[in-house]
Amino acid sequence: MRALAQVPASKSESNRALIMQALAGGGTLRNLSDANDTQLMQRLLQNPAAPVFDAEDAGTVMRFLTAYLAMTGRQAELTGTARMRERPIAVLVDALRALGARIEYLGESGYPPLQLGGLTPQPAPDEEADFRELTVRGDISSQYISALLMIGPTLPQGLRIWLTGKVGSRPYIRMTQALMQHFGAVCRDLGEVLEVRPQAYQPTDYTVEGDWSAASYWYALVALAPEGSHLTLPTLRRYSWQGDQAIVGIMAQLGVHTEFLADETLRLTKTKPVTQLTQDFTDCPDLAQTVAVVAAALGVPATFTGLDSLRIKETDRIVALQTELAKFGGALTDRGEGRFEVTAENFQVENQTVATYHDHRMAMAFAPLAMLGPLTIQAPQVVRKSYPQFWQELGKVGFAIEGVEEEAV
Ligand SMILES: O=C(O)C1=C[C@@H](OP(=O)(O)O)[C@@H](O)[C@H](O)C1
Numbered sequence: 001m002r003a004l005a006q007v008p009a010s011k012s013e014s015n016r017a018l019i020m021q022a023l024a025g026g027g028t029l030r031n032l033s034d035a036n037d038t039q040l041m042q043r044l045l046q047n048p049a050a051p052v053f054d055a056e057d058a059g060t061v062m063r064f065l066t067a068y069l070a071m072t073g074r075q076a077e078l079t080g081t082a083r084m085r086e087r088p089i090a091v092l093v094d095a096l097r098a099l100g101a102r103i104e105y106l107g108e109s110g111y112p113p114l115q116l117g118g119l120t121p122q123p124a125p126d127e128e129a130d131f132r133e134l135t136v137r138g139d140i141s142s143q144y145i146s147a148l149l150m151i152g153p154t155l156p157q158g159l160r161i162w163l164t165g166k167v168g169s170r171p172y173i174r175m176t177q178a179l180m181q182h183f184g185a186v187c188r189d190l191g192e193v194l195e196v197r198p199q200a201y202q203p204t205d206y207t208v209e210g211d212w213s214a215a216s217y218w219y220a221l222v223a224l225a226p227e228g229s230h231l232t233l234p235t236l237r238r239y240s241w242q243g244d245q246a247i248v249g250i251m252a253q254l255g256v257h258t259e260f261l262a263d264e265t266l267r268l269t270k271t272k273p274v275t276q277l278t279q280d281f282t283d284c285p286d287l288a289q290t291v292a293v294v295a296a297a298l299g300v301p302a303t304f305t306g307l308d309s310l311r312i313k314e315t316d317r318i319v320a321l322q323t324e325l326a327k328f329g330g331a332l333t334d335r336g337e338g339r340f341e342v343t344a345e346n347f348q349v350e351n352q353t354v355a356t357y358h359d360h361r362m363a364m365a366f367a368p369l370a371m372l373g374p375l376t377i378q379a380p381q382v383v384r385k386s387y388p389q390f391w392q393e394l395g396k397v398g399f400a401i402e403g404v405e406e407e408a409v
């Protein structure tokens, strides 16, 4: 295999940049993602007086817009898909209520949909206190913390956040800070404490980088390709704000060598994998499915930790992986205390059908198995959440793909 594949722009960067552009009141964003999550964020921000905001299945849209709309004093309903109504939001709602937002749960307490009822009049800023202080758990979703940080500069006293618990997805918090700085708002990172002074965001241009989570599926394809195979991926930077660049180091162990070429281009080459892998996904949960499938397919026994947040994403990704890997002879076994083992016995790809559970990453993580044999991926349009052109790109590198157009999610 010798090929070139286009990855979409990062949806995480895009959705942050859109919020900051709205708060700054200007700036040009280039290479915005064509992901449904980003298109949705763009559409919803264009109509800020709407009575209802439907975040569909987009976690960043639900969490970032809740904070943005609440702190700009809007009265609106925020809702989402059936799955979104099972994804917790209490940590964020409690924090926003503490900042004066009126928010009610329209269904089950702690979950969307939400009714935003504007802001309660706030007492005059306390001359003595230098910040509004909040204590926020970091072990459920980093998106709550990113959402709060982004509105921090707009608060009269700014914000000091004390993080508690084992903070997951930390690189996404750093990405928020980096983009805030790019838009002129400094956030001090003192480890367990994050501080944002009241400041004005500056209208600034930004060119979004390619999406490293999306790149992981191409790494998987190369990992499963014959030795010596090459693939080129444009728009990815050597110095990235995305924690999922961790795929470079993980896949080096699974037999994919990365060269950073000029013009933000990567060249991947298939080499030999290691015989055993140990990986903590606390910082990069979205890579877990990709790596589990590749380790099982290559027969590399692997120990995974840091998978806690996988149960509350687009589906319970642990159960989904266990069920679907089993169809091929693979297993993801819970060994207790947060440790999982990936194993495979005679892993075979022979016309199995993979269910995708409304989860784009289930579809894209299993698709590279086509390198080893024919298979069917159910509801393939699910990829539109982050990578609408995924199947077209797979077709361009030489895979015969049928049925993508007819299928609805
Ligand atoms: O802030 C972000 O852009 C994201 C944070 C992560 O979520 P959690 O913080 O809930 O782990 C990640 O899984 C998600 O795809 C995108």
Ligand SMILES: C=C(OP(=O)(O)O)C(=O)O
Residues within 6 Å of the ligand: 057, 058, 059, 060, 061, 286, 313, 314, 361, 386
């Ligand atoms: C978890 C994801 O997204 P979100 O939480 O933003 O819905 C994802 O893209 O894998």
